[in-house]
Amino acid sequence: AQSVTQLGSHVSVxxxxxxxxxxxxxxxxxxxxxxxxQYPNQGLQLLLKYTSxxxxxxxxxxxxxxxxxSETSFHLTNPSAHMSDAAEYxxxxxxxxxxxxxxxxxxxxxxxxx
Amino acid sequence: DTxxxxxxxxxxxxxxxxxxIKCEQNLGHDTxxxxxxxxxxxxxxxxxxxxxxxxxxxxxPNRFSPKSPDKAHLNLHINSLELGDSAVYFxxxxxxxxxxxxxxxxxxxxxx
Numbered sequence: 001a002q003s004v005t006q007l008g009s010h011v012s013v014x015x016x017x018x019x020x021x022x023x024x025x026x027x028x029x030x031x032x033x034x035x036x037x038q039y040p041n042q043g044l045q046l047l048l049k050y051t052s053x054x055x056x057x058x059x060x061x062x063x064x065x066x067x068x069x070s071e072t073s074f075h076l077t078n079p080s081a082h083m084s085d086a087a088e089y090x091x092x093x094x095x096x097x098x099x100x101x102x103x104x105x106x107x108x109x110x111x112x113x114x
Numbered sequence: 115d116t117x118x119x120x121x122x123x124x125x126x127x128x129x130x131x132x133x134x135i136k137c138e139q140n141l142g143h144d145t146x147x148x149x150x151x152x153x154x155x156x157x158x159x160x161x162x163x164x165x166x167x168x169x170x171x172x173x174x175p176n177r178f179s180p181k182s183p184d185k186a187h188l189n190l191h192i193n194s195l196e197l198g199d200s201a202v203y204f205x206x207x208x209x210x211x212x213x214x215x216x217x218x219x220x221x222x223x224x225x226x
Contacts, residue, residue: 032213043118043204043217044157051213088155100145100208101170102215104157 002027002093006105013112019078021108023091026072032094033074034102035065039087050074081112117141118218120205126224127195135190135221137205144210146188148180151202163188195225
């Protein structure tokens with residue numbers, strides 16, 4: 001069965017600093033991986049997805065993630081944090097069964113301070 | 115022109131009551147979902163419908179009954195509400211086996 005582990009429930013960075021949010025997955029088959037962002041009192045918005053094409057995936061708002069099979073990781077980065085990036089970030093893996101079901105990590109809250 | 119819309123956004127009710135949450139998507143998708151987000155922000159799928167047929171039912175109490183009158187709508191009815199049902203419920207949709215799901219804004223249910 002697939003699972004996702006997000007290391008660090010809270011990450012705090014300065015505005016303009018590098019953002020690194022960690023995600024490790026467990027999957028017996030090549031995974032499909034996603035990062036979603038949830039702003040306060042909002043729904044989830046897709047940031048980016050990995051679907052076995054390029055291992056470096058670019059998303060919205062300057063975010064990107066790199067799929068590393070050897071490390072079973074899909075870490076999310078942004079070279080320069082903005083105040084508006086403060087939100088909850090979820091890593092998810094799609095189940096390998098016949099139906100499209102997302103299995104989410106516990107989330108990482110990103111705080112950006114001036 | 116909201117893609118996935120849920121109503122109501124907030125719902126406060128007493129234990130033992132029955133309530134419904136409605137969801138509509140205008141994306142033309144054929145698959146819809148209900149996810150539950152608990153107080154620790156953990157997200158877990160509850161149900162999924164494909165072309166009005168229930169395809170995922172994840173160990174959810176029988177008090178929860180989804181209904182899909184057509185491909186664009188998926189409602190969630192909850193009987194005999196309990197304190198532990200307090201959570202944010204998200205509706206989502208996707209097109210068949212396409213990978214990404216589009217989420218609604220969520221319904222914050224508080225049972226008192």
